Amino acid sequence: MATRQTFKLLPELFGDGAMAEIFSAESTVLAWLRTEAALALAQAEAGVIGPDDAAAIAAACVPATIDLPRLWAEAVNVGYPILPLIRMISAALPDGPNGRVHYGATTQDIMDTGLALQMGAALDHLAALLASFGDAVAGMVAAHAGTVVAARTHAQQAVPTTFGAKMAVLLAELTRQRERVAAAAGHVRVVSLFGAGGTSAAMGERSSEVRAGVAGLLGLRTTEVPWHVARDGVAEFGVTCASLAATAARFAREVVDLSRTEVGEVREAGGHHRGASSTMPQKANPIGCEAVIGMSGTAGALSSGLFRAMEAGHERAAGEWQVEWYVVPLLAELAAGALATAADVATGLRVYPEAMRANLDAEGGLIMAEAYMMRLAPALGRERAHDLVYKAAHEAREGGRALADALRDVAGPGDLESLGALPIPPESYVGDAGAICAAALDAWRNEARKQARRNER
Secondary structure: OOOOOOOOOOOOOOOOHHHHHHOOHHHHHHHHHHHHHHHHHHHHHOOOOOHHHHHHHHHHOOHHHOOHHHHHHHHHHHOOOHHHHHHHHHHOOOHHHHOOOOOOOOHHHHHHHHHHHHHHHHHHHHHHHHHHHHHHHHHHHHHOOOOEEEEEEOOEEEEEEEHHHHHHHHHHHHHHHHHHHHHHHHHHOEOOOOOOOOOOHHHOOOHHHHHHHHHHHHOOEOOOOOOOOOOHHHHHHHHHHHHHHHHHHHHHHHHHHHOOOOOOOEEOOOOOOOOOOOOOOOOOOOHHHHHHHHHHHHHHHHHHHHHHHOOOOOOOOOOHHHHHHHHHHHHHHHHHHHHHHHHHHHHHOEEOHHHHHHHHOOOOOHHHHHHHHHHHHHHHOHHHHHHHHHHHHHHHHHHOOOHHHHHHHHOOHHHHHHHOOOOOOHHHOOOOHHHHHHHHHHHHHHHHHHHHHHHHO
């Protein structure tokens, strides 16, 4: 059956080739074939079918057995792909073993177990991309722990911080995301093998043994409770993907804001025609960040569909399950694309400490208002100190003056003595920024060591 594919604009920019391969048609069918082969081998080990039959079935469960165009054409008629799949496997076998293909299983067992394999592989890939992104961010934390920059609240300058401390907050978030990816991988790598109504009646008394055998052969966990309609694990996978993309987008949004012409504190790495405009020759748009933000927005919207899929009723869904077929692969690819692109941006990010320092003086030192207030607070009390500095800040802003000069005018003689030397340099008022950087780096490195140990198991 000839089908017209929906056109995807710039898939190389808004996606990830490796993740697309994990969820490709070929990889999906291979996951089903691996599951059918493991089922036969585990049943032979448990004495449910003969070992020769199992070996023949496993040998037939290879891509060469499957006519993909015919598989999809027949699947359209059935509504599901496993019936034509097992017919093709059976057709490749002599009469004896072909009666043992798919023995005691149901369509969703095969598709869900295949999905568990794919989600596990996807999370491994996301973990690697997350590590690359985090390592690039960690490099900025270390390099700029002392680079003073304006902290901004409600998009306005607030107090001084360091660029390293800004990135340390992101690094801590990435550390937590690393933990979430590891947890999700443990939750989704679960076999599904409970038959038509979830009771394993067709499998017989060795069902638990067979299920454990299939899980062992495929590197999955076994379970004694079916999950045909319990889709919380799939939803967790999707939410994890959307959350990863959102973390990448928060970084991308920060880069976009800090690279505005009027700010100029950072900039994406450039190249010939990178981010160029068709009409304004001077433009170098932050297209990497724009792609990340776009992928995150799409992932967030798609993830809500998996909550609808969780509403499946009774022992088998009536349409809710199908939501996952499109949403899960797209979410995985969007998350991978967002992380990979964010890692590229972070690795090549141009940081301009001179612009950061100049912007601290953009409002005549108003960014130091809290510092002046806290210097006055021991003598005046915090409230009176706040009122005095508030008045000085208002006069400084209205008169286009430096805050330190306005303070000298509004403060009494005793207040001036409490203020001490003016102005207070921003570098002296970054609080625990250095310690924050050190803590974030330590946590990231510790989580990396944990991840390495998990990978060794």
